Amino acid sequence: MPPNTIPTRIALIQERITRAEQRFDREPGSVRLLAVSKKKPAAAIRTAYDAGQRAFGENYAQEATDKIKDLAGIIDIRDAEWHFIGPIQSNKTRLIANHFAWVHSVERLSIAERLSGQRPPDLPPLAVCLQVNVSQESSKSGLCVSTGLEKLSELALAVAELPRLHLRGLMTIPAPSQEFTAQRQPFRVLREALNELNAKGLTLDTLSMGMSDDLEAAIAEGATIVRIGTAIFGARDSAL
Numbered sequence: 001m002p003p004n005t006i007p008t009r010i011a012l013i014q015e016r017i018t019r020a021e022q023r024f025d026r027e028p029g030s031v032r033l034l035a036v037s038k039k040k041p042a043a044a045i046r047t048a049y050d051a052g053q054r055a056f057g058e059n060y061a062q063e064a065t066d067k068i069k070d071l072a073g074i075i076d077i078r079d080a081e082w083h084f085i086g087p088i089q090s091n092k093t094r095l096i097a098n099h100f101a102w103v104h105s106v107e108r109l110s111i112a113e114r115l116s117g118q119r120p121p122d123l124p125p126l127a128v129c130l131q132v133n134v135s136q137e138s139s140k141s142g143l144c145v146s147t148g149l150e151k152l153s154e155l156a157l158a159v160a161e162l163p164r165l166h167l168r169g170l171m172t173i174p175a176p177s178q179e180f181t182a183q184r185q186p187f188r189v190l191r192e193a194l195n196e197l198n199a200k201g202l203t204l205d206t207l208s209m210g211m212s213d214d215l216e217a218a219i220a221e222g223a224t225i226v227r228i229g230t231a232i233f234g235a236r237d238s239a240l
């Protein structure tokens with residue numbers, strides 16, 4: 001296999017995931033790879049699909065919908081799984097509700113209500129994660145938990161009641177850090193938040209956390225979905 005191709009890079013990331021599962025006593029296959037294809041052409045997604053990748057993450061509703069429609073005639077759209085992971089504008093909720101299986105980036109009840117109301121009846125409920133800010137940086141999106149979990153549990157309990165959503169878990173994008181122990185810390189906060197919500201009667205099973213530089217730390221703390229873009233598809237044109 002030639003180096004530096006999308007299939008090779010997917011295989012390398014899968015190897016890292018498998019090694020981390022073994023090293024941290026995680027069940028084999030319990031961590032899924034989400035290939036983040038934002039700003040990448042449909043042809044690159046197709047190459048990844050042909051290499052066996054099925055879950056794709058996108059950040060821009062219109063761009064993603066155009067690509068999903070482009071690919072519909074080529075790949076089995078029921079088989080590919082589209083995850084929305086970017087900031088959600090309220091005028092884009094209908095596109096997201098129509099074309100995606102998952103949304104990782106819900107941080108407000110009003111957005112969740114729109115997604116539930118607009119989810120087409122012939123599709124299964126939209127899987128949802130709440131985005132949490134665990135780094136105490138006002139610049140990072142997500143619901144802040146540094147002052148306690150009241151706001152998060154209030155939102156989680158309300159979202160769990162929405163008929164066309166299926167609340168699955170939590171997502172975070174921590175501030176980058178280089179050292180393994182420091183990398184684990186915010187992921188531990190997210191895992192503990194999930195455990196507390198489950199202690200309140202929810203049944204959440206998803207931690208969307210970990211990117212190319214910190215996926216081992218995330219898997220050590222219980223990640224079930226890691227989100228990898230550049231390490232699979234190469235650098236994007238603009239710094240997004």
Ligand SMILES: *Cc1c(COP(=O)(O)O)cnc(C)c1O
Pocket residue numbers: 036038059085086173211212227228229230231240
């Ligand atoms: C872009 C993005 C990623 C992937 O980032 P890379 O640096 O390309 O691996 C992961 N998660 C979210 C929420 C993103 O927006």
